[in-house]
Amino acid sequence: MDLELMVNSFPKLLSAAVITLKLLSVSLIIGLFIGLFFAILRLNKNIFINKLAYVYSYVFRGTPLLVQIFIIYFGLGQIEYLRSTVLWVILKEPYWCAIIAFALNTGAYTSEILRSAFQTIKPGIIEAGKSLGISNKVVFYKIQIPIAIRQSLPAYGNEIILMMKGTSLASTVTIMDLTGVAKYIISTTFKPIEVFIVAGGIYLFMTFIIHNAIKFLEKKHSFN
Amino acid sequence: MNIFKKTIFSVLFSLLIIGNVNADKIKIGTEGAYPPWNSKSEAGKLIGFEVELAYTLCRYIGQQCVIVEQDWDGMIPALIMRKFDAIMAGMSITAERQKAISFSQGYADEVASLAVMKGSSLEGLDTPAGINLTKPNSDAKKALKTLTGALAGKTVCVQTATIHQNFLDSGDVGKVNVRTYKTQDEVNLDLASGRCDAALAAAVAFSDYAEKSGKPVVLTGPTFSGGAFGNGVGVGIRKDDTELLNAFNKAIDKARKNGDISRIATKWFGFDASM
Numbered sequence: 001m002d003l004e005l006m007v008n009s010f011p012k013l014l015s016a017a018v019i020t021l022k023l024l025s026v027s028l029i030i031g032l033f034i035g036l037f038f039a040i041l042r043l044n045k046n047i048f049i050n051k052l053a054y055v056y057s058y059v060f061r062g063t064p065l066l067v068q069i070f071i072i073y074f075g076l077g078q079i080e081y082l083r084s085t086v087l088w089v090i091l092k093e094p095y096w097c098a099i100i101a102f103a104l105n106t107g108a109y110t111s112e113i114l115r116s117a118f119q120t121i122k123p124g125i126i127e128a129g130k131s132l133g134i135s136n137k138v139v140f141y142k143i144q145i146p147i148a149i150r151q152s153l154p155a156y157g158n159e160i161i162l163m164m165k166g167t168s169l170a171s172t173v174t175i176m177d178l179t180g181v182a183k184y185i186i187s188t189t190f191k192p193i194e195v196f197i198v199a200g201g202i203y204l205f206m207t208f209i210i211h212n213a214i215k216f217l218e219k220k221h222s223f224n
Numbered sequence: 225m226n227i228f229k230k231t232i233f234s235v236l237f238s239l240l241i242i243g244n245v246n247a248d249k250i251k252i253g254t255e256g257a258y259p260p261w262n263s264k265s266e267a268g269k270l271i272g273f274e275v276e277l278a279y280t281l282c283r284y285i286g287q288q289c290v291i292v293e294q295d296w297d298g299m300i301p302a303l304i305m306r307k308f309d310a311i312m313a314g315m316s317i318t319a320e321r322q323k324a325i326s327f328s329q330g331y332a333d334e335v336a337s338l339a340v341m342k343g344s345s346l347e348g349l350d351t352p353a354g355i356n357l358t359k360p361n362s363d364a365k366k367a368l369k370t371l372t373g374a375l376a377g378k379t380v381c382v383q384t385a386t387i388h389q390n391f392l393d394s395g396d397v398g399k400v401n402v403r404t405y406k407t408q409d410e411v412n413l414d415l416a417s418g419r420c421d422a423a424l425a426a427a428v429a430f431s432d433y434a435e436k437s438g439k440p441v442v443l444t445g446p447t448f449s450g451g452a453f454g455n456g457v458g459v460g461i462r463k464d465d466t467e468l469l470n471a472f473n474k475a476i477d478k479a480r481k482n483g484d485i486s487r488i489a490t491k492w493f494g495f496d497a498s499m
Contacts, residue, residue, distance in 0.1 A: 074410065077417035092419055094403075174381075174403045174414075183297060184404070187385030190300040190324040 006194045009185050013195075016181035017202050023095075023167045023177060027102035028160060034103060035110025036145075042115045053111065060108035065166050068105055073097040073173040098170040106163045113159060117151035118144060150221045157214030161207050168203075178202060250287050250468070251308035252278050253294040257407045259432045260492040261314035261334075261457075273492035274312040277331065280484050281459075284475035297385050297406060300324055303460060309468060311460030314426070316387045318454040326463050328472040330456025331485055333499045335447035336388055337427035338371075338380075339415065342440035346422050349374055349445045357396070357451025367446050372398035374445075379403055381411045381420035388424040391452040415441065428493055456499050 041053035060068065076082055076091055090096045121144055129139040171180035182199040186192045254262040254274055262272035270291050282289035294302050296313065303311050303325060314334070317327040335354065340346045349371070355364035375397050382388040384404040392402045405411045408425055412433045415423040423430070427447055434441040459472045479485050485498040 074413055074417075077414065077419060083418060094419075172406065174405060183384065186301070187297060187389070188320065190304065190321075192298070192301045 002189075002191055002194050005189060005191055006198050009182075009195055010198055012181055012185065013178060013199055013202055016176060016178045017206065019176060019180075020164070020167050020170075020178040021206070023098060023102065023170055023175070024160075024164050027099050027106060027167075028163060030099070030103035031106035031110055031163075034107030035114055038107065038111035039114035039118060042111065043118055057108040057111050060105050061112070065101065065105050066169050066172065069098060069101040069169055069173055072101045094170075094173045094175050098167075098173055098175055102163065102167065102170075105166070106159060109159050109162075110156065113152045113155045114148055117148040117155075120151055121147050150223070153214060153218050153221070157211065157218075160210050160214070164206055164210065165203065248287065250282060250285070250289045250310060252282075252289055252291050252310045252312050253299060253302060253308040254278075254291055254311070254313045255296045255299065255407075256293045257296070257409055258314045258426075258429065259436075260428060261426075262312070273332070273488055273497075274314065276488050276492070277479070277485065278312050280479055280488065281472060281475040284478045285471045287471075295406065296383065299385075300460065303462060306462075309461070309465065310472065313460075314457055315460050316454030317456055317458045318387060318390070318452070320390065321454075321460070324463075325460045326465070326469050327458035327460055328469060329476055330458045330499050331476050331480075332489055332497045333449070333456040334426040334428060334497060335449050336391070336424060336453055337430065337443045337447045338422050338424050338445045339430040339441050340422045340444050341415065341418065342442050344421070344444075346374055346378070347442060347444050351446045354447040354449065356449050357391075357453060358449075360451070364446075368396055371445060375400045375422070377401065378421040379419070381405060381414055381423045383408045383411055383425065386425070387453050391448065392424065394452050396452070412437070412439075412441075428497075 038053045038056055041049050042057075044050050044053075072091075073094065076097075082088060082091065090100075125143060125147065126139055129143050130136070134142075167177060168179035170177045171183060174180075176184065178199055182195050185195045189195070254270060254272075256262055256264045256270050256272075258272075260273055262270065262274045265271050270293065275291055278289055278291055292308050294307065294313075299311055299313055299315070300321065302308065311325075315321070315327075316334070317330060321327070338346070351367040351370050352363050355367050357364065360368070376399065379401045380392055381403045382392060382405070384406060389402065389404055391397075392400055403414075403420065405414070408429050411420070411423050411425060412430075414420050416437070416439045422444070427443055430441050430443060433439070459476075461469045461472065476485070480498065486496045489495075489497040
């Protein structure tokens with residue numbers, strides 16, 4: 001065990017963890033909107049709209065995140081036509097390719113989490129709102145969405161943690177996130193165990209924070 | 225003895241036998257993704273200059289060899305952790321790597337070069353054909369200055385943990401935006417897609433890619449050797465394994481004398497890259 005290497009690499013890895021958190025938070029925010037959008041589509045009675053949302057979540061939950069990143073980064077980069085369009089400004093950057101892949105992936109899972117949360121809302125609650133003369137729209141935004149979000153907190157907390165670990169795949173498309181920098185240090189020191197232990201410790205710490213933040217929110221918004 | 229115990233025993237026993245069979249074979253690690261040094265045929269078989277040379281050297285050593293595949297970025301750690309006994313993977317002999325492992329004498333040499341897509345503003349840089357960085361002369365220093373100016377703020381792509389990455393990180397060509405990839409294939413893909421303004425690798429890696437893909441990849445600037453680029457490509461061996469090191473050194477001597485190295489090199493590179 002090379003303790004000196006572990007101590008020396010710690011600050012470098014910590015600053016790389018900021019990139020990891022950035023990737024995570026940006027893709028979670030975009031993914032939440034995507035997820036909410038598709039969850040609402042899933043509740044639609046129109047079979048075409050319903051199936052469309054189902055196919056999206058089926059495809060992105062049914063294929064590995066690594067494959068999704070590679071298709072978006074290396075795959076789309078091969079299409080010559082795309083490179084002449086304005087889209088290439090975004091797709092040229094590894095950072096945005098990773099964000100797109102992460103957001104679409106977490107969006108698919110989030111849509112499933114929210115859909116099942118919507119479906120568990122007791123009809124009585126909605127009817128109570130309606131009987132008070134509140135419009136359908138207001139019932140949806142002020143009653144259904146807040147309850148659904150509370151219902152989905154435990155499952156969504158898991159999704160955040162899974163996604164946090166998923167961001168390590170950003171290093172496969174040249175992004176210097178926590179895993180990327182760890183690999184870089186290993187490439188010059190040839191000591192993977194020491195460096196990965198420190199990187200793993202930082203990931204664990206981030207999980208600890210996320211886990212407790214979700215637990216706090218669950219308590220704060222508890223129904224009891 | 226019940227069936228469960230029987231199974232356990234037979235599995236353990238067969239492991240023992242397999243272990244013994246492999247014990248007197250030399251295991252050689254290669255990447256299989258760096259043509260023409262080492263790559264894979266369409267059927268997934270390891271091929272290339274080093275694969276053929278490895279079998280030749282093992283014949284001289286008088287031992288059987290197994291060639292195993294290992295990702296480039298884990299090559300040296302895997303050797304140290306005894307996943308195999310020797311590295312033959314286009315690995316240049318550098319002072320940095322020699323801190324971790326030993327190298328046999330060099331068996332082949334490669335020059336590195338920058339590559340760009342045809343029509344790039346970096347095409348046709350005004351530099352000498354080749355520079356040696358071990359003791360850079362005035363021409364070499366001038367060339368580095370030209371490169372520093374041309375590459376400022378540009379994205380240059382390299383495979384991770386290579387001499388090419390070390391060179392760009394060393395600051396000899398100023399502040400470039402270095403992007404690292406797991407394999408040379410990925411570097412080539414992103415050079416062609418336009419995400420990289422330039423790429424740095426063995427000159428043959430680019431000519432091989434240009435030939436096979438038909439993409440207009442052209443070399444630019446000088447070819448590099450010496451300094452951060454090391455002193456030829458050798459067999460990487462664990463530091464405590466002096467017996468195997470001596471065996472490889474002797475085998476390389478014999479193979480060189482009999483013309484095997486230059487014959488195999490000419491077959492795969494199209495020119496004699498042996499040393």
